[in-house]
Amino acid sequence: MVLLKNLPKKTQGRKRIEIKKLENLNSKQVTFSKRRAGIFKKAAELSVLCGADVAVIVFSTAGKVFCYGHPSMDTILDWYCSGVTPPAVSDDTAGDQSPNRVPVAEFNKDYMEAIRELEEQKKRVVEVKEAAKMKKVVMGVVGGCDERFWWEDESVDLDALDVQEVEHYLIALEDVRKKVAARFHEMKILNGTLNPGALPPIPAVHRLCHLPMMTNGFSGHGGQFGGGYHGFGI
Amino acid sequence: MVLLKNLPKKTQGRKRIEIKKLENLNSKQVTFSKRRAGIFKKAAELSVLCGADVAVIVFSTAGKVFCYGHPSMDTILDWYCSGVTPPAVSDDTAGDQSPNRVPVAEFNKDYMEAIRELEEQKKRVVEVKEAAKMKKVVMGVVGGCDERFWWEDESVDLDALDVQEVEHYLIALEDVRKKVAARFHEMKILNGTLNPGALPPIPAVHRLCHLPMMTNGFSGHGGQFGGGYHGFGI
DNA sequence: ACAACTATGTTTAGTTA
DNA sequence: ATAACTAAACATAGTTG
Numbered sequence: 001m002v003l004l005k006n007l008p009k010k011t012q013g014r015k016r017i018e019i020k021k022l023e024n025l026n027s028k029q030v031t032f033s034k035r036r037a038g039i040f041k042k043a044a045e046l047s048v049l050c051g052a053d054v055a056v057i058v059f060s061t062a063g064k065v066f067c068y069g070h071p072s073m074d075t076i077l078d079w080y081c082s083g084v085t086p087p088a089v090s091d092d093t094a095g096d097q098s099p100n101r102v103p104v105a106e107f108n109k110d111y112m113e114a115i116r117e118l119e120e121q122k123k124r125v126v127e128v129k130e131a132a133k134m135k136k137v138v139m140g141v142v143g144g145c146d147e148r149f150w151w152e153d154e155s156v157d158l159d160a161l162d163v164q165e166v167e168h169y170l171i172a173l174e175d176v177r178k179k180v181a182a183r184f185h186e187m188k189i190l191n192g193t194l195n196p197g198a199l200p201p202i203p204a205v206h207r208l209c210h211l212p213m214m215t216n217g218f219s220g221h222g223g224q225f226g227g228g229y230h231g232f233g234i
Numbered sequence: 235m236v237l238l239k240n241l242p243k244k245t246q247g248r249k250r251i252e253i254k255k256l257e258n259l260n261s262k263q264v265t266f267s268k269r270r271a272g273i274f275k276k277a278a279e280l281s282v283l284c285g286a287d288v289a290v291i292v293f294s295t296a297g298k299v300f301c302y303g304h305p306s307m308d309t310i311l312d313w314y315c316s317g318v319t320p321p322a323v324s325d326d327t328a329g330d331q332s333p334n335r336v337p338v339a340e341f342n343k344d345y346m347e348a349i350r351e352l353e354e355q356k357k358r359v360v361e362v363k364e365a366a367k368m369k370k371v372v373m374g375v376v377g378g379c380d381e382r383f384w385w386e387d388e389s390v391d392l393d394a395l396d397v398q399e400v401e402h403y404l405i406a407l408e409d410v411r412k413k414v415a416a417r418f419h420e421m422k423i424l425n426g427t428l429n430p431g432a433l434p435p436i437p438a439v440h441r442l443c444h445l446p447m448m449t450n451g452f453s454g455h456g457g458q459f460g461g462g463y464h465g466f467g468i
Numbered sequence: 469a470c471a472a473c474t475a476t477g478t479t480t481a482g483t484t485a
Numbered sequence: 486a487t488a489a490c491t492a493a494a495c496a497t498a499g500t501t502g
Contacts, residue, residue, distance in 0.1 A: 247475025
């Protein structure tokens with residue numbers, strides 16, 4: 001009713017857009033602001049409604065960071081990075097048969113594979129038992145791309161290396177870290193410390209960070225596309 | 235028009251709800267699933283539309299984690315935790331006077347502090363000379379420049395180490411990596427390759443991980459409320 | 469637990485101030 | 486950049502299999 005008058009529309013209203021990189025800089029920025037705010041709001045609502053603990057980190061293409069965290073960024077990252085299971089709410093775990101249960105078949109498969117890999121590694125080389133001292137070694141020095149071994153004599157001052165050398169070192173270091181992280185994860189699973197279905201290798205680094213719960217604005221960034229997500233079942 | 239018939243409604247449709255803890259367990263779980271999916275979708279859209287890099291971590295009250303990360307969880311957390319500024323997109327920094335500019339004084343402060351820390355570390359080196367054997371500690375070989383890195387010579391069985399040792403090693407490794415990464419960034423700034431405002435091509439580390447990543451499910455948690463967020467200006 | 473299904477409630481693209 | 490305003494697009498609460 002009361003539709004007799006065809007009143008002129010003031011705007012054409014929201015228009016559907018394709019989900020692909022916005023080419024117009026201005027609309028990209030505006031959209032970024034609006035949607036970022038939208039996500040933060042949703043995150044806050046989720047955390048209130050469902051008692052969930054949520055963290056959101058966003059880097060703009062200009063390199064600024066924005067984040068939301070409940071109960072705090074720090075807490076969430078600690079939980080995530082350490083793989084420590086945060087205290088469960090009794091209500092929700094009461095009927096929870098196996099929140100994280102992995103099918104036995106799958107578990108066995110992974111387990112056997114892990115064992116096999118383990119055997120292979122054992123065949124490779126030997127020695128090194130005083131490795132416990134490694135910690136000190138690694139923490140003590142930062143060396144470089146030199147014939148000399150990095151831990152010998154005095155540490156190599158990073159200043160002595162040129163940018164390329166440092167870059168190369170950095171790449172290699174990251175690679176090693178990943179390997180060790182993977183091994184660590186594996187051990188914890190074999191150990192029983194970790195659930196077979198648990199998260200992939202966790203960079204220890206994150207456990208070391210203690211940043212404020214919410215920040216905005218420092219710089220740098222580079223954008224790629226094609227994120228993925230998933231998750232059903234609480 | 236055509237509203238003469240008061241056709242019976244099949245459902246009463248969506249109803250407004252107050253944003254407060256849902257008491258009903260079932261609806262809480264359902265809402266959690268739906269809204270979590272919603273946030274992940276929004277995050278993915280934001281990252282595609284605006285070229286933003288986004289990470290979302292959600293802990294259910296049952297203690298399961300769900301996450302979304304673009305280009306990867308690891309990358310975002312690395313950026314966030316290390317404070318390393320990800321590479322900026324030229325378009326977006328063009329008119330950006332100093333999105334991320336760090337006051338010279340502050341920069342100097344950080345730099346001096348890093349140097350001092352380095353000095354301290356040098357002093358510690360002496361007590362770990364015997365660790366030379368450590369060169370065989372890390373397993374695989376990491377390809378690289380003509381020079382060989384310390385871990386390249388022979389691989390070592392990580393199995394020789396127990397979990398705690400590996401963990402220590404991992405933490406220490408990460409620490410070193412961070413220092414090198416920081417130094418790398420610093421060098422490029424000092425270098426002129428990069429002025430404090432404009433940023434260099436991606437730090438090598440991050441170039442290694444550009445996979446969207448997603449996980450779900452391990453356990454534990456505890457819910458409190460009162461998150462905060464913020465952020466305006468790109 | 470999950471999948472449809474609507475009928476709303478909510479977000480937001482485009483526009484203007 | 487930020488804010489307001491619409492109208493359309495989208496998300497989702499409640500309900501039913």
